[in-house]
Amino acid sequence: MKKYRVRVDEDLCIGAASCVTVAPDVFALNDENKAVVLDDTAEDQAETYERWLELEDDAYENLLLSAQSCPTLAIFIYNEEGEQLFPEM
């Protein structure tokens, strides 16, 4: 398991929901039609635009696919060292 920081830029998110389709365990739309980051392993279940997630490699690959599917590139992924993994800089 590796730790990743996942952030949705709520200004960029247009509620297209492709991230929810690809990774329904990580993303959901809130009342404002913006994607929030879920973590079903966390004690704190509050909906949030930003979270640390601990993921196996295959779950990370799926997270990456969901970020790539976002038409406005509103999903940002960072590693534990704070480096931006997606979108690639």
Ligand code: SF4
């Ligand atoms: S795919 Fe992008 S625009 Fe669509 S809900 Fe997810 S973050 Fe928002």
